[in-house]
Amino acid sequence: MPRPLVLLLGDQLSHAMASLRDLPEDAVVALCEVAAEGTYVPHHPQKIALILSAMRHFAAELRDRGHRVHYSALDDPDNAPTLIGEAERLAGLYGCDEVRVVRPGEWRLWQAMGERKHAALPWRLIEDDRFFTTPEAFAAWARKRKAPRMEHFYREQRRRTGLLMEDDKPAGGQWNFDHDNRQPLPDSLAVPEPPRHHHDAVTEDVLALVAEHFGAHFGTLDAFHWPVTRRQALVDLRHFIEHLLPDFGRYQDAIRDAEPFLFHSRLSAALNLGLLVPREVCEAVEREYHEERAPLNSVEGFIRQVLGWREYVRGLYWTRMPDYKRRNALGASRGLPAAFWSGDTDLRCLARAIEMTRDHAYAHHIQRLMVTGNFALLCDVAPEALCDWYLAVYADACEWVELPNTLGMVLHADGGLMGSKPYCASGKYIDRMSDHCRHCRYDPKRATGPDACPFNSLYWAFLERHADTLSGNPRMKLIYGSLRRMSDDKRAALREQAAAFLARLDSVPAYSPTHAQSPHRAGYGPLRETTP
Numbered sequence: 001m002p003r004p005l006v007l008l009l010g011d012q013l014s015h016a017m018a019s020l021r022d023l024p025e026d027a028v029v030a031l032c033e034v035a036a037e038g039t040y041v042p043h044h045p046q047k048i049a050l051i052l053s054a055m056r057h058f059a060a061e062l063r064d065r066g067h068r069v070h071y072s073a074l075d076d077p078d079n080a081p082t083l084i085g086e087a088e089r090l091a092g093l094y095g096c097d098e099v100r101v102v103r104p105g106e107w108r109l110w111q112a113m114g115e116r117k118h119a120a121l122p123w124r125l126i127e128d129d130r131f132f133t134t135p136e137a138f139a140a141w142a143r144k145r146k147a148p149r150m151e152h153f154y155r156e157q158r159r160r161t162g163l164l165m166e167d168d169k170p171a172g173g174q175w176n177f178d179h180d181n182r183q184p185l186p187d188s189l190a191v192p193e194p195p196r197h198h199h200d201a202v203t204e205d206v207l208a209l210v211a212e213h214f215g216a217h218f219g220t221l222d223a224f225h226w227p228v229t230r231r232q233a234l235v236d237l238r239h240f241i242e243h244l245l246p247d248f249g250r251y252q253d254a255i256r257d258a259e260p261f262l263f264h265s266r267l268s269a270a271l272n273l274g275l276l277v278p279r280e281v282c283e284a285v286e287r288e289y290h291e292e293r294a295p296l297n298s299v300e301g302f303i304r305q306v307l308g309w310r311e312y313v314r315g316l317y318w319t320r321m322p323d324y325k326r327r328n329a330l331g332a333s334r335g336l337p338a339a340f341w342s343g344d345t346d347l348r349c350l351a352r353a354i355e356m357t358r359d360h361a362y363a364h365h366i367q368r369l370m371v372t373g374n375f376a377l378l379c380d381v382a383p384e385a386l387c388d389w390y391l392a393v394y395a396d397a398c399e400w401v402e403l404p405n406t407l408g409m410v411l412h413a414d415g416g417l418m419g420s421k422p423y424c425a426s427g428k429y430i431d432r433m434s435d436h437c438r439h440c441r442y443d444p445k446r447a448t449g450p451d452a453c454p455f456n457s458l459y460w461a462f463l464e465r466h467a468d469t470l471s472g473n474p475r476m477k478l479i480y481g482s483l484r485r486m487s488d489d490k491r492a493a494l495r496e497q498a499a500a501f502l503a504r505l506d507s508v509p510a511y512s513p514t515h516a517q518s519p520h521r522a523g524y525g526p527l528r529e530t531t532p
Contacts, residue, residue, distance in 0.1 A: 004124075005030055005096040007087045010037070010051040011105050011398055013058040014274035015065070018126045019102045028094045029067045031055050032086045033074040035213070041392040044219035045210050046226065046361035050395050053206040053228040054273055060202075070094070074209060084112055091121055103128045105272070105398040107321040131311060132157060132278060138315025149420070151176065153315070154308030163282055163303055164289070164296075171289070176304065177249065177297035184433050185254035191262055192243040196225055197232045218341055218393060219358050226269060226361075226395060233270035237281060240265040241288055249298030253366045255434035257348070260356040264364045265302070268396035271310075282306055313404040316418060327407060328383050329415035330466055335507030336385040340372070347454060348440035349430050350375055361395035368394075369423055370430065373410035377424055378458035379502060380465075383413040421475040424462060427453030448497045461498035464491065 003026040006019050010031075020029070033055065038048050052074070059071045070090055072079050080086035087099050103125060104110055116123040127134055141156065142148040155175050158164060164171040199207070207221055227233040240248075244263040251263050270276045282303050288294035317324065339345040343354040353367040363372070368390070376386045387406045391397045408418030427444035431437040437444045437453070446452035447460070463470065463483055471480045483491070 001026055002098070003027065003094065003096045004098050004100045005087060005091040005094065007032070007099055007101040008058075009083075009101070009104055009109075010055050011273050012102055012128075013054050014130060014277070015061070016130065016277070017102055017274070018129055019100050020067075023067075027068065028070055028090070028096060029062055030070045030072070030087060030090050031059050032072040032079075032083060032090075034072070034079065034081070034083045034086055035074060036082050038074075038214055041388050042217040043214070043391075044357075044361040044393045044395065045214050045217055045221050046219055046224050047393075047395040047397070048214050048217075049203075049206050049210045049221060049224060050226040050228060050269060050361075051273065052210065053203045054275065056202050056206065057229045074213060083109065084116065088116075088121055096121070099123045100126060102126045105400045107317075107325070107399070111322070130274065130277060131314065132161060132307060133311050133315065135315060135318035138311075139319045142315070142319060147420075148316075148417075150308055150312040150418075153312050154304060157307050157311060161279075161282075161307065163286055163307060164300060171300070172296045177300045178304075180297040181249045181251075181301050182253050182433075183250045185251050185256050185262065185435075187435070189247075189251075191256070191259050192239075194225065194261055194266065195232075195235050195239050197227055197235070199224075203228055219361055223359050227275060230275045233267070233275035236265070236267060236270065237276060237284060240267060241284060241294075245285065245288055245294045245298050245302065247298070249295060249301040252301060252364075253433055255349070255364075255366055255371070255430070255436065257352055257435050257439055260360055260362065260364075262364065266362065268310075268401075271306070272396055272398050272401070278306055278310070309405075310401065313408075313418075314400050316404045316408070317400040320417075324407070324414065325384075325387075325403060327414045329413050330380070330411070330469065332377075332380040332382050332411065332413065334379055334381045334385075334502075334505070336381060336389055337376075337379065338506040338508050340389055341508060346441055347375075348442075349434060349436040352436060357393050361393065363394070366433065368405075369410055370425060370433070373406070374423065374425055375455070375458075377411050377422060378455065378462045379505065380462075381411075383407045383411050385507075386411060416473075421473055422470065424459060425455070426459040427455035430455065448493045452497060454498075454501045457494045457497035458501065460486075460491070460494045464495065 002024050004024070006023065006027055006029045008017065008019070008029060008031050033052055056071070059069050062069045072086055072090070080089050091099055099121065101113060101123065104113070113123050113125055117125070141153065145152065158170060158175070207224060211221060227236050244265065248263045248265070254262065256262060267276060267281060271278060271281065285299055285302050289296055289299040339350065340354060343351055343358060345351050349371045353363050353371045356367070357363045387403055390406045391399055391402050404418055408414040409423065412419065412422035427437070427442070431444040441451070442453040443451045444453040444456070447456040460483065463479065467480065470476055
């Protein structure tokens with residue numbers, strides 16, 4: 001009788017995993033905590049704690065269901081240093097004849113596992129069917145199009161799944177309500193508090209373990225609030241639907257200086273780990289529209305993120321790797337600003353985004369895109385440096401979703417494959433969508449001078465610097481027209497202002513897993529913008 005070792009990864013914590021179906025009686029299910037998976041980038045302690053606690057809880061559920069489970073804890077003395085090595089050690093320990101595993105979330109693991117297909121102990125790789133589509137189906141769709149845009153993919157997904165469809169037409173008569181979802185947050189509007197989950201003995205043990213082994217990484221464990229079981233994830237889903245969804249749409253692009261979560265669901269980490277299933281989440285949200293408890297712009301906006309963006313970036317990732325990761329269409333080469341590790345910056349919007357990231361392993365999508373991402377774009381930060389940072393610091397950052405969003409959408413480093421134009425903006429955008437500027441020493445209405453918001457001169461200098469690449473873009477015709485109409489003196493003043501700011505930027509070397517500490521604690525120095 002065959003005896004497979006079924007390896008479940010930290011983002012495969014679902015009883016519906018394809019690898020758990022029709023198992024022979026002697027199958028061994030393995031979940032492995034491996035130090036290398038926590039240090040190849042300096043993952044946020046909350047991210048590591050979330051995954052390890054969720055894994056330990058899921059292992060207990062598997063045992064309760066009658067599975068034979070081996071759990072390799074991080075501090076087990078025989079634990080191998082790598083995931084591949086530990087799985088093969090366990091397969092030998094139990095006399096297994098193969099290792100079965102569902103497609104992992106990172107190319108590096110997929111490649112390493114694929115290289116073991118024909119080893120003495122073969123690895124069987126299984127497709128992950130928790131998603132709405134597969135990489136093969138996405139590739140077939142993309143081959144038919146010169147420019148595989150998300151909006152076209154999203155519409156096909158709507159038709160195929162029937163979500164928010166009325167016969168063969170989109171609900172409400174249009175596919176996309178994004179123009180209704182760009183309102184700044186009124187000062188008087190209160191934001192509901194998120195659920196706080198009880199820390200049982202398992203989670204407390206994990207928090208202590210992570211503090212011991214990964215305490216030097218960027219981020220704190222003090223405000224750990226992530227769901228580590230399906231029951232807790234369902235509590236978060238209900239909270240979002242009942243308290244946040246009605247206002248999610250109109251305020252999803254807003255930022256508030258003192259509020260890290262606003263009306264965002266914070267369900268992406270639970271979805272990525274397998275504690276929630278994309279279809280059940282989309283159907284639960286859709287039901288709120290049909291029962292007239294949530295407006296269509298909120299419901300469509302949320303479903304577009306899960307059914308559209310989430311599936312689209314996964315398709316791009318798996319059909320474009322490994323070359324995609326090396327793309328750098330704008331030739332950006334600056335190291336990561338030290339402030340991304342220290343939070344030590346006079347730019348209030350940037351400081352708050354980094355502080356919220358440090359405290360919660362979370363910042364919502366507009367903070368990532370239009371604050372930290374926009375800043376990195378305007379400063380020509382190298383894609384590898386920013387991609388590694390996003391992968392490290394956010395609890396929901398799996399490479400399949402993080403890399404296309406960062407390299408393609410944030411940095412435009414894929415040359416426009418993912419987005420038709422760069423998401424660059426001056427300080428006026430941040431002033432319009434947030435209350436940061438009223439707390440900042442810089443003035444978003446000024447472009448030059450000691451009190452001028454750095455985003456303004458950086459924005460115009462970026463456009464000028466990359467005019468050969470970007471000025472022919474039809475969506476940037478108006479802004480390049482404005483740049484051409486500027487006087488030579490004004491353009492020179494903007495260039496000088498931006499150059500002086502960039503000259504003061506401290507950057508840090510790329511992280512290495514051999515570092516005892518993350519860069520911001522290893523003496524590389526903070527970033528502090530000071531006027532001469």
